[in-house]
Amino acid sequence: MAAPSQRQFACRKCGLALPSDVFNTPELAACPRCQNSLLGRLFPAFFAAPREGRTGEVIGVDDLSSCFFHPDRRAIVPCGECGRFLCALCDLEIEGRHLCPTCLEAGRKKESLAVFHTTHTRWDNIAFLLAVLPPVTVLGWYFSVFTAPASIFISIWKWRSTGDAIVPYSKGRFVVALLVSTLTLAAWAAILFTVFGRRFR
């Protein structure tokens, strides 16, 4: 990517490199060439130079604490999780906590840090689709004898999963899935009873 001061924005309609006066205007601006409406917002970070990485101060005096991972570097902070002393190079600040690379990796694997929570499986949608889709399709109806119990199982097993999402959602789809699956199974029971019930009478 180009340096911040060299980057330009193009109008998506005519491709013109947009001038500075269309940015940070109080209302919609227009492209000077094609008059397409646009709203551009630029922030100080656009012109900021890239942040320099830290290297850690080399230890010169014996009575200073050294980094657990780099014994020749001066420790500046303990790890908020395991307490190991860390130099500026090893100090990783995440969500206001200072962590060492080992604890950060452990946090990433366990998703115990919210910032590493990047995906969430929508079990309610899966249960809902398993319950609703097969009965409404012609061939799917025959599979509903399998999908309906699966939907009920998922709904009960993952009932609490709605609270694990970053933005929690309702259990509405689980409820619908349970209702539809129960009705589907009831319909199957009625069909089987009608067909086979007479045979055993």
Add this chain to the structure above:
Amino acid sequence: MAAPTTSTYRRLPGRTAWFRFGASNAPSSSLWLGPDHLLKIERSASRETYKRFFYRDIQSILLQATDRRRILTALLACPVVIALALLLGQIAIGWVFSLLLVPFATLLLVNLALGATSDAVLVTAVGTERLSSLSRLAKAQAAVKTITDEVESAQGSLDFAQLVSRWPTPNPPGA
């Protein structure tokens, strides 16, 4: 194990357009304001994916009007006009076309009522992210204003003189 919800999010207006050219299988997305970041949630049938954009890292947001509404209006108006013509022409099976008229006319009215369409991108130092939920200009403007307030409270606002002085020389119009 999933992380517990540690912060509250506020949803920004806007939803992904159901009619997008060349991106029909793209997941729907929504934008949420967090305490120190903007959260983009992309939803597919079985999975949600989260992307965080910290206010201190956001460099720019660019919102531009598109022709999607006009094209969609034309596409929806065609079956409405045909159905109306056949209905008014008192053809024997004209009533069949009235069934066609209702859904298309409803979609047409909804499309017109929602207003102009737009595309928005968010720029950071490492990439450009399309904000597909900001697909209607009016709601997108409101959302951009809210995001701008949050970013400016984290970074400060950009002085116009500074913007002009450091701006790269644009190509002259018509070049």
